[in-house]
């Protein structure tokens with residue numbers, strides 16, 4: 530009886546240890562997804578943000594619009610080339626300006642969930658991780674309209690010339706009438722292990 534008990538105890542301990550090992554491995558895998566996601570989204574936002582600022586300073590919103598419409602997508606591609614193999618980054622929005630930034634179905638589900646949370650006055654998490662398959666994760670950084678300057682091009686646009694230029698370039702534009710604090714979309718980092 531005693532022997533059986535101790536065997537049972539040993540095997541229980543062993544399986545607990547294995548489970549713990551697997552849990553630890555899972556934690557580590559998740560942590561590395563989060564780290565990669567953080568770094569990649571930061572790199573994209575920094576690259577776009579600093580260039581936008583430069584153009585805004587140099588020539589106001591019309592010049593900044595030229596930058597956004599001509600270079601934002603190319604710069605995103607450039608950032609992607611700098612990321613490790615299996616990692617890509619992009620911006621998405623339910624109310625997108627560039628149709629290339631339309632979310633995929635699994636991404637739309639996350640944006641809709643974030644919008645629901647926001648409507649329930651939940652302070653949004655800094656990041657969300659979605660497991661899309663055995664070896665692929667998507668890291669989301671929610672983007673909120675957090676600077677007044679965003680409203681110049683995404684709010685109720687006051688500047689008539691700017692408004693016209695945006696309509697000309699994006700006849701299907703959905704990305705206007707935002708207010709401060711609105712959920713604008715997300716940066717998505719897809720990480721294939």
Ligand code: HEC
Nearest residue numbers: 593594597598601620622625626627630678679682704714
């Ligand atoms: C000078 C005008 C301008 C300003 C200011 C501006 N944007 Fe944009 N934004 C654009 C344009 C143009 C696009 C489409 C870019 C493209 O073609 O990829 C865009 C695209 C985006 C997208 C990608 C999704 C989509 O709709 O296609 C996000 C997210 C976004 N902007 C967020 C912001 C935020 C947040 C701010 C403030 C920090 C901001 N924008 C300020 C012009 C602007």
